[in-house]
Amino acid sequence: MCRRVLSKCSLNTSRLGAVPTALGSLSRCPTPLWVQTLSLTPSLTLPCPSSMPSPRVLSLSPESRAQRLPLRSPREGAAGRHDASPQPALLGAEQTQGPQPPLQHLHLHLHLPPPALPMPGAGQRHPRPPSWRRSAQARLRLCPPIVGTEAFPGPCCAEPGAAVMAAALRRLLRAGGRRGAALVAAAAACGPGPQTLRLIYTTTAAWKKNVAASGPEKYTEAFIKKQIEEFNLGKRHLANMMGEDPETFTQEDIDRAIAYLFPSGLFDKRARPMMKHPTEIFPEQRKIQWGEDGRPFHFLFYTGKQSYYSLMHDTYEKLLNVQKHQDQLAAQDLPPQKEKKNLVGSRWLTKTELEEMLLEKLSDDDYSRFIQLLQKLVMMPCGNIEENYIKKFSREISAQLQKVVIEPLKYDEQGVAFSTGEGRRKTSRATVAVYDNGTGKITVNGIDVLHYFPVLQDREQLLFPFQFLDRVGKHDMVCTVSGGGRSSQAGAIRLASAKALRSFVTEKEVEFMRQAGLLTVDPRVKERKKPGQEGARRKFTWKKR
Amino acid sequence: VHKKRYQAIWSLTVCILPSQANHTEHHEGRHYSIPLEEVKAVFPHGLPYRFQQQVKTFNEACLMVRKPALELFTYLRNSNFAHPAVRYVIYGERGTGKTMTLCHVVHYCAKQGWLVLHIPDAHLWVKNCKELMQSSYKKERLDQPLQASTWLKNFKTSNEHFLKEIKTQQKYVWGKRESTEQGRPLGEVVEQGLARVRSASDAVGVVLKEIKQQCHLGSFRVLVAVDGVNALWGRTTLKKEDKSPVSPEELTLVYNLRKMMMNNWNGGAIVTTLSQTGSLFKPSSAYLPHELLGKEGFDALDPFVPVLVPNYSQREFESCYHYYLHRKWLQHEQARTEAGKEELRFLSGSNPQQLERLAGPL
Numbered sequence: 089m090c091r092r093v094l095s096k097c098s099l100n101t102s103r104l105g106a107v108p109t110a111l112g113s114l115s116r117c118p119t120p121l122w123v124q125t126l127s128l129t130p131s132l133t134l135p136c137p138s139s140m141p142s143p144r145v146l147s148l149s150p151e152s153r154a155q156r157l158p159l160r161s162p163r164e165g166a167a168g169r170h171d172a173s174p175q176p177a178l179l180g181a182e183q184t185q186g187p188q189p190p191l192q193h194l195h196l197h198l199h200l201p202p203p204a205l206p207m208p209g210a211g212q213r214h215p216r217p218p219s220w221r222r223s224a225q226a227r228l229r230l231c232p233p234i235v236g237t238e239a240f241p242g243p244c245c246a247e248p249g250a251a252v253m254a255a256a257l258r259r260l261l262r263a264g265g266r267r268g269a270a271l272v273a274a275a276a277a278c279g280p281g282p283q284t285l286r287l288i289y290t291t292t293a294a295w296k297k298n299v300a301a302s303g304p305e306k307y308t309e310a311f312i313k314k315q316i317e318e319f320n321l322g323k324r325h326l327a328n329m330m331g332e333d334p335e336t337f338t339q340e341d342i343d344r345a346i347a348y349l350f351p352s353g354l355f356d357k358r359a360r361p362m363m364k365h366p367t368e369i370f371p372e373q374r375k376i377q378w379g380e381d382g383r384p385f386h387f388l389f390y391t392g393k394q395s396y397y398s399l400m401h402d403t404y405e406k407l408l409n410v411q412k413h414q415d416q417l418a419a420q421d422l423p424p425q426k427e428k429k430n431l432v433g434s435r436w437l438t439k440t441e442l443e444e445m446l447l448e449k450l451s452d453d454d455y456s457r458f459i460q461l462l463q464k465l466v467m468m469p470c471g472n473i474e475e476n477y478i479k480k481f482s483r484e485i486s487a488q489l490q491k492v493v494i495e496p497l498k499y500d501e502q503g504v505a506f507s508t509g510e511g512r513r514k515t516s517r518a519t520v521a522v523y524d525n526g527t528g529k530i531t532v533n534g535i536d537v538l539h540y541f542p543v544l545q546d547r548e549q550l551l552f553p554f555q556f557l558d559r560v561g562k563h564d565m566v567c568t569v570s571g572g573g574r575s576s577q578a579g580a581i582r583l584a585s586a587k588a589l590r591s592f593v594t595e596k597e598v599e600f601m602r603q604a605g606l607l608t609v610d611p612r613v614k615e616r617k618k619p620g621q622e623g624a625r626r627k628f629t630w631k632k633r
Numbered sequence: 634v635h636k637k638r639y640q641a642i643w644s645l646t647v648c649i650l651p652s653q654a655n656h657t658e659h660h661e662g663r664h665y666s667i668p669l670e671e672v673k674a675v676f677p678h679g680l681p682y683r684f685q686q687q688v689k690t691f692n693e694a695c696l697m698v699r700k701p702a703l704e705l706f707t708y709l710r711n712s713n714f715a716h717p718a719v720r721y722v723i724y725g726e727r728g729t730g731k732t733m734t735l736c737h738v739v740h741y742c743a744k745q746g747w748l749v750l751h752i753p754d755a756h757l758w759v760k761n762c763k764e765l766m767q768s769s770y771k772k773e774r775l776d777q778p779l780q781a782s783t784w785l786k787n788f789k790t791s792n793e794h795f796l797k798e799i800k801t802q803q804k805y806v807w808g809k810r811e812s813t814e815q816g817r818p819l820g821e822v823v824e825q826g827l828a829r830v831r832s833a834s835d836a837v838g839v840v841l842k843e844i845k846q847q848c849h850l851g852s853f854r855v856l857v858a859v860d861g862v863n864a865l866w867g868r869t870t871l872k873k874e875d876k877s878p879v880s881p882e883e884l885t886l887v888y889n890l891r892k893m894m895m896n897n898w899n900g901g902a903i904v905t906t907l908s909q910t911g912s913l914f915k916p917s918s919a920y921l922p923h924e925l926l927g928k929e930g931f932d933a934l935d936p937f938v939p940v941l942v943p944n945y946s947q948r949e950f951e952s953c954y955h956y957y958l959h960r961k962w963l964q965h966e967q968a969r970t971e972a973g974k975e976e977l978r979f980l981s982g983s984n985p986q987q988l989e990r991l992a993g994p995l
Contacts, residue, residue, distance in 0.1 A: 528975075528978065536982070544991070547979070560972070560975035560979050
């Protein structure tokens with residue numbers, strides 16, 4: 089009885105990207121999908137097999153469709169499913185929760201593109217969404233339901249590594265509610281009449297879109313707004329999870345929480361899981377530039393580069409302003425203002441930054457013309473009037489303005505001056521105290537340097553900072569070092585002693601030390617071993633056959 | 634000006650001191666040279682290998698006068714030879730100059746006319762022995778013919794005139810046909826040992842016994858100089874034919890030497906050196922007497938006078954540096970500068986061995 093009903097039910101399962109495994113798993117599945125979903129509504133009676141006429145598609149009523157369909161195309165849907173990619177393990181965990189199998193399957197349905205396929209002989213024909221394409225290939229009408237072990241369709245998100253798992257959880261619940269409602273509605277709609285549920289299987293070719301041709305993804309305003317809402321909610325959930333106050337949960341706290349919950353050893357920070365405000369993740373896109381009647385809003389629209397030309401126009405206007413001001417001052421015989429804006433610590437916007445600001449592509453020529461215009465504006469004697477305007481296009485180069493604070497000398501009980509320093513190299517960490525009025529005696533972890541570093545090379549490394557400053561026999565040193573091997577420990581102590589010696593030495597010599605590379609942390613670490621290779625670079629022996 | 638100053642310093646640090654007994658404190662830090670013929674005579678087998686190479690390169694043997702040696706000289710000068718022999722143990726970290734100090738003492742005593750029993754490295758007797766024979770004299774002991782014969786040869790070179798003077802006090806039978814009568818000079822025993830290698834170890838034992846018996850008479854003084862004395866009470870790497878390990882007492886040479894090291898005789902002194910370098914089964918950071926000697930050795934040698942040999946002091950370092958400079962051993966132009974000297978001092982840690990190794994490639 090169970091199997092017969094099974095054969096006559098139709099329920100769309102598509103998105104069968106990883107179908108073979110799903111199919112395989114199906115054979116082991118205890119209860120078919122649709123039976124479980126129907127179990128939500130115990131009031132429904134199972135249709136009597138004998139009375140079933142031609143099969144009909146379930147739940148294709150417009151209301152249910154409207155509720156169920158995502159508002160975007162399947163491609164967008166894929167794009168928007170950035171929440172699909174939170175660690176499979178996590179949602180896998182959720183999947184294995186016993187009491188919620190219906191929700192699990194409902195969740196599955198959420199990520200499926202809208203069902204299609206009116207059945208022949210079906211009285212209701214519903215408009216299919218335009219993106220839905222029929223495929224000439226076989227659609228298995230009679231097909232056992234698929235219980236996807238993977239809840240997420242294969243092609244994952246476009247955005248690298250974005251994860252909002254709380255949003256996913258909510259999505260689950262909401263989906264369940266929505267789907268359940270849809271089903272109930274659908275079931276209710278088709279309640280009295282003879283029910284025919286049939287499963288449809290379609291191939292991926294049916295709904296696969298040509299990604300390259302569609303250009304960059306478009307995000308509607310509503311979508312962005314929804315993302316922002318979800319982000320805020322997710323933020324609150326995360327704050328709850330971490331046991332902090334949701335009201336005062338800042339972006340740094342979010343970053344820290346995500347780094348704690350999803351630790352990643354990847355070197356590139358952009359590849360690690362992140363949870364940022366949608367405005368930072370989704371690039372800004374231009375709104376539609378013309379109105380309902382097709383008339384463009386901006387007067388320079390037909391130049392093709394409206395933002396660029398309008399920017400040039402505005403800048404030139406400022407230039408003319410300045411010239412007028414200058415002429416006025418000259419007319420009044422007042423000397424022109426001499427205060428120039430100091431351009432030393434600032435730079436103009438780069439071409440990429442300008443493109444981001446204008447939201448349209450520029451050519452190198454355009455960019456250079458703009459910069460030349462800005463330079464001209466600044467060079468003029470009264471350019472200071474338009475300082476606010478110019479500030480929008482300049483950035484401070486902050487790295488040069490950072491000053492490293494050199495600690496002053498400390499004095500211990502005997503009145504001997506000393507200073508401390510810390511250094512690291514690979515995995516070693518060293519702390520060093522360099523004492524004045526010494527004889528060149530060095531103690532490492534309580535052991536004399538000759539015993540700790542029997543190799544000459546390590547001792548040469550320790551010698552280097554002192555020799556550079558011509559202070560070879562003048563200081564004593566007491567070091568503690570841990571981690572790493574002998575060479576990296578020597579390097580760590582060298583860096584630490586160089587940092588400690590800064591306090592004893594003039595600023596010029598500190599600059600010399602910096603240029604000699606004594607004060608720079610050596611960034612080289614062991615490179616990761618890659619799969620398919622024997623080491624980081626070494627490949628396996630190549631065999632011709 | 635540079636040359637004058639350089640020569641002045643040279644005369645301060647390196648001078649051909651009379652290699653006589655009058656080394657006092659104000660000579661400390663200076664080098665003194667030994668004529669090469671004397672070196673061959675006194676040190677057939679005592680000097681460290683690297684020092685021998687240096688002697689060959691420089692064509693002269695120059696030793697630095699250092700405080701531990703001077704200390705030992707005062708002790709030896711003031712020792713009462715009616716009392717039992719005092720044992721001196723020279724110890725120190727690796728490469729600080731223990732063997733060189735011992736050699737200095739040996740040379741001093743040889744110059745004074747003592748009979749010197751110099752065992753260059755006792756560790757050689759407890760490891761890497763190719764031929765181990767069962768002793769004919771005592772069944773449970775093992776002989777080492779090769780080591781014994783080399784030692785006898787060197788002993789002969791260093792103490793020629795004593796061998797004629799000392800007479801045996803009993804008859805020794807070496808085999809079926811060989812024997813040494815009573816009253817024969819010790820030289821014959823040595824010849825016997827050299828000729829019949831099988832009985833070389835026993836010959837060594839006889840020599841030691843005779844010397845011990847006769848030195849209290851006062852006609853000559855005996856200096857027992859053993860380098861690496863901790864080998865006598867440590868472990869060996871030798872194995873018997875049934876693969877069981879050999880303990881040091883089972884070796885004839887070691888057994889006889891141990892008897893020599895006891896302080897039950899008078900008329901001489903025992904100067905020994907501890908050495909980790911050749912030692913077996915001892916960690917490289919061990920340099921103190923009780924670490925290297927073990928309980929057994931310590932008890933056997935107790936009481937002794939410990940003499941610590943430290944790294945170079947400032948003055949000694951300068952002296953050594955200028956000696957190398959004078960000998961044109963340091964060729965690098967930066968080595969001649971003050972900065973170069975500081976660098977050498979830092980990198981070697983004022984350790985004589987390290988300094989010598991560093992100066993090599995320069």
